[in-house]
Amino acid sequence: xxxxVIRQERAVQTRxxxxxxxxxxxxxxxxxxxxxxxxxxxxxLTLGALYFHxxxxxxxxxxxxxxxxxxxxxPHPSTGLQHAVDVTLTWAYQLLDNPVLLAxxxxxxxxxxxxEPSENSxxxxxxxxxSDLHEAKRRRELRAGVDVDALARLVVNACTGAQMHSHLxxxxxxxxxxxxxxxxxxxxxxAVPSAVKSxxxxxxRAKSA
Numbered sequence: 338x339x340x341x342v343i344r345q346e347r348a349v350q351t352r353x354x355x356x357x358x359x360x361x362x363x364x365x366x367x368x369x370x371x372x373x374x375x376x377x378x379x380x381x382l383t384l385g386a387l388y389f390h391x392x393x394x395x396x397x398x399x400x401x402x403x404x405x406x407x408x409x410x411x412p413h414p415s416t417g418l419q420h421a422v423d424v425t426l427t428w429a430y431q432l433l434d435n436p437v438l439l440a441x442x443x444x445x446x447x448x449x450x451x452x453e454p455s456e457n458s459x460x461x462x463x464x465x466x467x468s469d470l471h472e473a474k475r476r477r478e479l480r481a482g483v484d485v486d487a488l489a490r491l492v493v494n495a496c497t498g499a500q501m502h503s504h505l506x507x508x509x510x511x512x513x514x515x516x517x518x519x520x521x522x523x524x525x526x527x528a529v530p531s532a533v534k535s536x537x538x539x540x541x542r543a544k545s546a
Contacts, residue, residue: 352390354380356404359397360440368398368447395451398440402448402458405441406465413542418478418532421469422520425496426543429513432500442500462493478532488527495519513543 358380362371373394377387391397409431411423432438441458448457467489473479479488499515517538524533 348390351382351386355382355387355390356397356401357436360401360436363398363401364436364439364443367443368394368450373397398444398448398451399456401437401440402444402452403456403461404437405458406461408435408437411543417469417473417476418528419536421466421473421492422536422538423542424465424469425492425516425520426513426538428496429500429516430540430543432512433509442504445497459493459497462496463489466492473528473532478528480527480529483527492519492523495523513540 355376359371359376362376362379366375371394373384373387376394376397377384380387391400409424409428411420411427413423415423428438432442445458454460463486467486470479470485470489474483474485479485496516496519499519500509500512503509503512503515520536520538524536528536
């Protein structure tokens with residue numbers, strides 16, 4: 338029994354090592370410019386070990402893309418509109434040095450090669466933000482007539498665009514500022530004044546102490 342547990346733990350660790358190595362390689366070279374040999378070498382493992390856990394390069398990339406929302410957990414509890422703000426700001430700060438999120442940002446324009454349209458990162462993040470905005474609507478934080486699903490798509494589109502422009506202009510150093518700026522421009526048009534007034538921004542909302 339003890340031996341089986343040790344083997345399972347080793348397998349979990351090996352899988353995590355391969356995913357991190359793949360994320361680093363994808364972040365540097367993109368999907369088309371990466372190969373399994375480079376990933377195995379970065380991980381310090383054999384190709385056999387890689388193929389034991391992952392069928393191919395696409396399987397690795399797909400798992401990295403699908404894991405993105407689970408990695409972004411705001412450090413402070415919140416609901417509704419505040420949670421939508423916190424999720425996007427936490428993502429913006431973590432993207433600065435998280436290799437898996439960086440890989441997701443690099444893979445965003447190539448993901449049709451390894452995920453179905455219904456699974457792509459845009460759809461994933463839209464569902465996350467839509468859930469928060471539906472809760473905001475139930476809490477009467479949004480103005481009457483706001484199309485919640487359309488607003489969720491707009492937020493995700495804006496964050497994606499902010500990430501791309503920030504990468505080109507500042508290597509993403511100003512991404513958190515751009516995300517906060519997006520909300521400051523958008524909120525007066527979609528949220529009731531009392532909700533806007535109560536929202537909190539800044540690094541303290543998105544970074545652990």
